[in-house]
Every structure is written in structure tokens, then in C-alpha cells.
Amino acid sequence: MTALVPLVVLVPLLGAAVTLALGFRPQAQRIVAIVALVIELGLGIALLIAVDAGGPLAMELGGWSAPFGIVLVVDRLSAVMVLVSALVLLAVLLFSVGQGIADGDEETPVSIYNPTYLILTTGVMVAFVSGDLFNLYVGFEILLVASYVLITLGGTEARIRAGVTYVIVSLLSSLLFLASIAMVYGALGTVNLAQVAARMQDLPADVQVLLHVMLLVAFGIKAAVFPLSFWLPDSYPSAPAPVTAAFAGLLTKIGVYAIIRVETVIFPGPELNPALMVVALLTMVVGALGAVAQADIKRILSFTLVSHIGYMILGVALGTAAGTAAAIYYIAHHIVIQTTLFLAAGLVEREAGSTSITRIGGLLASAPLVAVLFFVPALNLGGIPPFSGFIGKLGLFQAAAEQGDALAYVLIGAGALVSLLTLYALVRVWNLAFWRPAGEVEGDETRLLRTVEEAPHSTTTIAATRATSRLMTVSTVLMVVVGIALTVFAGPLYGLADRAADNLDGPEQYIQIVFPQGVEP
């Protein structure tokens, strides 16, 4: 089964090469990209079954044994992340293919879009299966460089402006990560994650805290944890709808994934947990308040994204297996739901010609299916029972109550408040954009006039509405169904998250995967 491990990286990479070669044949390119991601999804399912039943897998690249060669490690956490990411990436790809067919490739020029998208997939997968700090850095760089291209796709003024912020902030976080790796190597003489974990306990406490904080800051920027989250609502909304959906769902969660690894494998001790709790609190509250103040659906969703990162950090900061399990379930839930909401926002943009809730209305009457596709994940994100958002938050609150210090109870209160604020922000979107009759919108023109008007990138007028292809709707429906499946199968999935968290209880199990014979000191 170890042969599956490198395949999750190789399949999208080879797919990218083939799509690049097929640059002048868009139809063939689309098929190759979809096939690559379908295979990836199959690999994700196979890996999860294999790892859950037969224990974690480690693969030594090129046959070079562990501390000298690079290892790829798949435990339950990695397998869950690979599977959820493959699923989301496939749905978003289908959406963008549908959009490309409807638009004649204006928004998503296929010849660069598909290869770059597959390279992004490669980077995401490298990050999830990497058992080596420097390889993790390389994975991050692969996905970031692909994301730079995707976020500035088409090179319009708004995208370049947003892209500059995004690129510079990401570069800074990469440099910080690289500097941390240099210092880890200087202190421990290795960058192999398992060996780093084994040797870290012998370091003086102050050096440990220094390395810990450096790594957390580097990953905190990627995960958009307050106060390092300012860049996200600025840069995500202006990208093409499918790109925003994929970024919002996945890229920040890779930062959270790295934080989980750091907190459970390298620094299992509780030294920085109170600090992380405070950061989680601020992320939740500031993000939710930002969402309430915005008037654009994509920006509202970006702020709720930041706010809900706080929940995951809360789960990690508890430092208990129950907290980690809740965080893992919450990550899976949030990747799916946030992507669905952004895809639905993409549909709204096409139906109404804008995503500003001050300018659109009457969508429930004019596009009832889109309304349903927005409403279900919105309730889910807001944490309405019985949806997975409720289950995830309940799990987090239970884990926090078990841990039981005063700060944990403050966070439970804040978490409940923030979920209400999220609901408020989303219900406002619902009331204004969907429920309000179109006639009540100030300065409303008739639908006919709107389709004639041509101002695709202006912020003051409503752009022309565009047709929605069936594939776009189908892929969004698919994501909504997956979101509901997270609720229906919550029992087995939460059990899986529990088992994944048990694997992460202390670094010994991770070291055991990479060095079954014991690690040299």
C-alpha cells in the first residue's frame, strides 16, 4: 500500500505536465484535468481505507533511509485531509469547467488555468503527506506560486491590486518559515519531522519557545489567524469565483494543518496553549465583527472564513485529544461548507450581476435553486442543528468544557456568540439578496436592461448577468450534498476524527511511523 503515497503527488503533477502540453486543445485539457482529479479522489479514498484499517504508511523516497532521505508519511489526519481536498478540488474544477463553457474562456483562460490548478493540487498534496520540514516548505512554495498565478488570472486592475498584497504577505510568511527551518536545523541538526520531534525535548526551554513562536507565526500568516489575517479579505474576493472557492476552502486549512502538526508532534507541551487560546478568541470575534460590517457577499464570506479559523485554533489550543479530534472534524466540515458558499456566491454573481447585497434583490423569486444552494450551507456555517457546523461546534465546546479552565469557558461563550454573529451576517445576506423583492432595491433597473449594460469590472454599476451552465449548478449541488453527508454520517466521521486525534496524542506514535526501529538520538 505504500505505493499509493507518492501517487497522490505524482498524479496531479503528471496531469499538469500533460495539460500544459495540450495547451491548444482546451477540450482535451479539461478532460485530462478532470480525470487526474478523479484518480486523485480514488487515491484519497483508498489511502483513507488503508490507513484507517492497516495503520499509517511511510515511504522513503528513492530508497534513502529516514533521516538522510525524504520521507512521505500518511497517517489518519493526512489521509482525511487528502480525501477532503481531492473532493473539493474536483468539485471546484467542474465548476470552473462549467464556467469556462458558459463564458467562452474569458474569466478562466483554460490554457494556463488547468495546469496551474493541477500544480496547486500537487502543492497541497505535498504539504499533507510530507514528513520533513523542508519538504513541507517546498510543498507550500509549489502551492503558493500556483496560487499567485490563479489569483491574478487575467491581470485586470482589481486582481493585480489584490494579488500584490497577497503575494507580498505570502512571501514574507515563506521567508519566516525558511528562517525557522534554518534555526531548527542549527539547533537540532535535522529537518526530518520525526527526528526533530525526538530531539526537541533535549533543547533548553527558551530555545524551544523561540522556535515554536517562529513556526507558529509563519503558519499563522498562512492560516489567517488574527492579527495576521488582514490580507485575506483584501485579496480573496477579487479572484475568479472558482479560484476564490478553492482558496477559501483549502489554503488556510493547510496552515491550520501545519499548526496541528507543530502542536502535536514537535511541541506537545502546553507552554503556548493559553496564548493560542487568546489568539483563537480574537480571531473568532474580530472576523465575525468584520463580516457584520461588510456589504459584499464575497467579503462577508471571507470574514466568516477568518472567524471560523478561530474555532479550529481553539480545538488545537486545548491540547487534549478531544480538542484535536473536534478541530479535525471542524476542518473537514469547514473546507466543504466554505467552498460551497463561495461557489453559491459565484452563482449569485452570475444570476444577479453583482455580489453587493445593497444592489441585488429578489433572487428567491428569480433563481430559487441558487437560493436553496446558498441557504443550506449558510445555515450549516451558522451552526444550526442538526447540520455539521452544529456538531463540530458542539464537539469543540465539549472538549473545551472537559479541559475546564476559565479561559476555555470564556472561549465557549465567545464561540457561541460568534456563531450567532455569523448567522446574523448570513441571514442579512439572505434577507436582502434573496428575500427582498427586486423592486425594493434602490436604483433597480429591469432585468432586461441589466443584461444589456456592459460594465463587468465596475464597482458602481451592476454588470451584465451571464448564463449559468448546468455543470456549474451540478457541481454546487454536489458540494451541498457532501455537506449534508457530513451531517448524516457524522457518527462514523467523528469516530474517524477521534482515531486520527489519538494518533496525534504525543509525538511517540509519529516517530514510530518513521523510525520503527527507534530513532538515533
Added chain:
Amino acid sequence: MSISLILVITMGALFAAGVYMLLERSLTRVVLGFLLLGNAVNLLLLIMAGEAGIAPIVEEGVADDAYTDPLPQALILTAIVITFAVSAFLLALIYRSWRLANADDVSDDADDVALREGAVEMPVEETAPDAEDTEFPTDDARSRA
């Protein structure tokens, strides 16, 4: 582990200058700052290799600690390649930004500015019921009475 003081000072200077440039609003300076920071980090990696020694090709009768540690050099090479590619992209991005907006600085987010200056007015949802829809006395009914 003994390390060269000159390298450390150079690294510190590069970090300081890099951070200073990165904080500027002009994009050209940001690029320069990024390049300086990238080199500073590479230098940090080099310093972490410890004392310089002979080339790490194993020979008979040479003590283990006489060799230079080759791993940081491999890491630096990778980092240099990545920095190179990213700076090329960054330059293209800035050139495009200059062509489009004719400006060489980090611009403010238009939506943020609008929000700050109160240009975005939030529509208030109607909470008062219409007189026809309710049996309770409404504001209209009260004013008429």
C-alpha cells in the same frame, strides 16, 4: 559550534535593510527588500552549517568533523531557485500594476476605504409591520388615532 562573526553581522544588516525596505509603500523597494531578506535567510542557513571545512567527499583517514555540512547548501540551492522564480513573477506583477494603474505603490483596498468613509450605506430591513398585516396597533394606526 563556532561561527564567523562577519557572516552574522552581514546577515543582521541584510535582515534589517530587508525589513526596512519591505515596509515601504513603493513596490520597487518592496521587491528589493524581498531580495535582501531572501539572501539574509540563505545566509542564516549557511551559518547554521557551522564551521567551514573541506568539501564533503568522503576520503580515507579524514576525521568526520573536517567536512563541511552539505545539507544546508542543498537547502540554500533549493531556496535560491524558489526565490529566483518568485522574484521574476513579482517583477512581472509590479510591471503590470504600473502599466494598469500607473502607480508603483501598494494601493488601499477600495471596499475598505468606502466602508471607512461611510460611503456604503447598509439598507435597514423593515421591522415595523404593515397595518393591514397585523392586529397589533402599528405606528401608523397610533398616529392616526
